[in-house]
Amino acid sequence: MDELDAAxxxxxxxxxxxxxxxxxxxxxxxxxTALERVRSxxxxxxxxxxxxxxxxxxxxxxxxxxxxxRIRPPARRRIEEFRDFATALPETVAVFVVSGGEDFxxxxxxxxxxxxxxxxxxxLTERPEVADVRTSIVYQHLxxxxxxxxxxxxxxxxQPPASRHR
Amino acid sequence: MDELDAAxxxxxxxxxxxxxxxxxxxxxxxxxTALERVRSxxxxxxxxxxxxxxxxxxxxxxxxxxxxxRIRPPARRRIEEFRDFATALPETVAVFVVSGGEDFxxxxxxxxxxxxxxxxxxxLTERPEVADVRTSIVYQHLxxxxxxxxxxxxxxxxQPPASRHR
DNA sequence: AAGCGTCCCGAACATCGTTCGGCACAGCGA
DNA sequence: TCGCTGTGCCGAACGATGTTCGGGACGCTT
Numbered sequence: 001m002d003e004l005d006a007a008x009x010x011x012x013x014x015x016x017x018x019x020x021x022x023x024x025x026x027x028x029x030x031x032x033t034a035l036e037r038v039r040s041x042x043x044x045x046x047x048x049x050x051x052x053x054x055x056x057x058x059x060x061x062x063x064x065x066x067x068x069x070r071i072r073p074p075a076r077r078r079i080e081e082f083r084d085f086a087t088a089l090p091e092t093v094a095v096f097v098v099s100g101g102e103d104f105x106x107x108x109x110x111x112x113x114x115x116x117x118x119x120x121x122x123x124l125t126e127r128p129e130v131a132d133v134r135t136s137i138v139y140q141h142l143x144x145x146x147x148x149x150x151x152x153x154x155x156x157x158x159q160p161p162a163s164r165h166r
Numbered sequence: 167m168d169e170l171d172a173a174x175x176x177x178x179x180x181x182x183x184x185x186x187x188x189x190x191x192x193x194x195x196x197x198x199t200a201l202e203r204v205r206s207x208x209x210x211x212x213x214x215x216x217x218x219x220x221x222x223x224x225x226x227x228x229x230x231x232x233x234x235x236r237i238r239p240p241a242r243r244r245i246e247e248f249r250d251f252a253t254a255l256p257e258t259v260a261v262f263v264v265s266g267g268e269d270f271x272x273x274x275x276x277x278x279x280x281x282x283x284x285x286x287x288x289x290l291t292e293r294p295e296v297a298d299v300r301t302s303i304v305y306q307h308l309x310x311x312x313x314x315x316x317x318x319x320x321x322x323x324x325q326p327p328a329s330r331h332r
Numbered sequence: 333a334a335g336c337g338t339c340c341c342g343a344a345c346a347t348c349g350t351t352c353g354g355c356a357c358a359g360c361g362a
Numbered sequence: 363t364c365g366c367t368g369t370g371c372c373g374a375a376c377g378a379t380g381t382t383c384g385g386g387a388c389g390c391t392t
Contacts, residue, residue: 001224009220009225012218013217013218013220016182017183019348019380020348020349021347021349029371029372031348031349031372031373032350032372032373033370044224046220046221046224047218047219047220047221048218049181049218050181050182050183050216050218051178051181051217051219052175052178052179052215053213053215053217054212054213055213058167059167059212059314059315059316060315061316066271087308087310090316091316093309093310094307094309095306096232096304096307097306097308098302099303099305100300100302100303101302105302109313136267136268138264140261140262142260142261143260147220147222147227147259147275148225148256149225150227185378185379186379186380187379187380195340195341196342197341197342197379198381198382201380201381201382
């Protein structure tokens with residue numbers, strides 16, 4: 001993870017459909033170099049995939065919510081089963097397994113508030129391990145365009161090689 | 167948003183770097199057709215962009231958290247200012263503006279628990295409008311590979327044209 | 333039944349992805 | 363000081379891909 005890797009990652013976070021040539025040009029290396037670097041990043045698991053960002057209302061999901069769920073008893077098996085269950089639901093956008101007052105935060109996107117209510121009372125509270133549910137409507141969901149590697153102390157980061165060549 | 171559009175969106179959500187040819191083959195149309203459809207989806211704002219999914223620990227951010235923040239007074243100006251502030255912070259992954267007990271949920275990724283603590287007490291509670299903060303560690307963050315358009319009642323969806331041609 | 337609009341296709345040319353041989357530099361040991 | 367070695371990068375070349383454009387098929391309207 002030297003500076004070049006970081007630049008490639010940043011560019012691909014901002015636009016994953018950049019052509020390899022454009023990508024190379026933006027970070028200032030030859031296309032062949034960019035190609036090999038990106039491959040390495042993929043192989044090392046730094047780049048995990050590329051996903052389209054979709055407008056949820058256009059998909060008929062105008063209402064988003066974050067649903068905090070408490071599981072009783074919070075044993076590994078219950079947690080993992082519920083996590084898999086929640087992740088597989090078609091209304092689910094993402095699932096956070098968290099510490100604190102609750103065990104899960106489920107990010108859902110549904111057609112309207114009726115569908116949200118139905119989701120909570122039919123899908124969630126129907127399950128016996130669900131001890132508590134708190135629903136928050138999501139008004140806005142903003143993401144950062146690109147995550148830079150932070151100051152990076154120690155971590156598993158490989159040594160940045162000295163700058164080379166021309 | 168007919169069936170073909172939905173298929174294209176689903177494929178690009180799963181892998182945004184599919185070549186147009188592969189994409190066309192998967193959904194069963196000619197490359198030129200796929201190209202025009204995807205263009206239209208972009209132009210209509212259904213597809214908002216393409217982003218690389220990055221392994222945060224590899225970027226030196228091994229600790230993730232969701233930080234619930236309450237703003238006082240919760241007036242529009244305060245809310246919007248704080249939202250922009252939080253979105254711009256380098257530690258921030260995403261910001262949810264929500265209803266309920268809190269006004270914000272900030273998803274952050276930092277190097278370690280020290281950095282998390284520093285973030286909360288130096289960056290957040292330093293601001294006078296921050297009335298309350300609740301931090302939850304994120305153990306896991308799972309996303310759905312692809313969001314299908316839900317049963318879709320009414321919505322702004324255009325009429326699906328009858329199947330055409332061969 | 334004829335006209336029209338929509339959607340899709342396939343061929344063709346420009347552009348891109350990918351491979352491969354080779355060079356430049358840094359570090360090492362003699 | 364000198365040569366050796368490994369690493370990272372480059373550029374040319376070939377195969378694959380992106381993109382445009384003219385035209386055909388179908389359903390709907392008049």
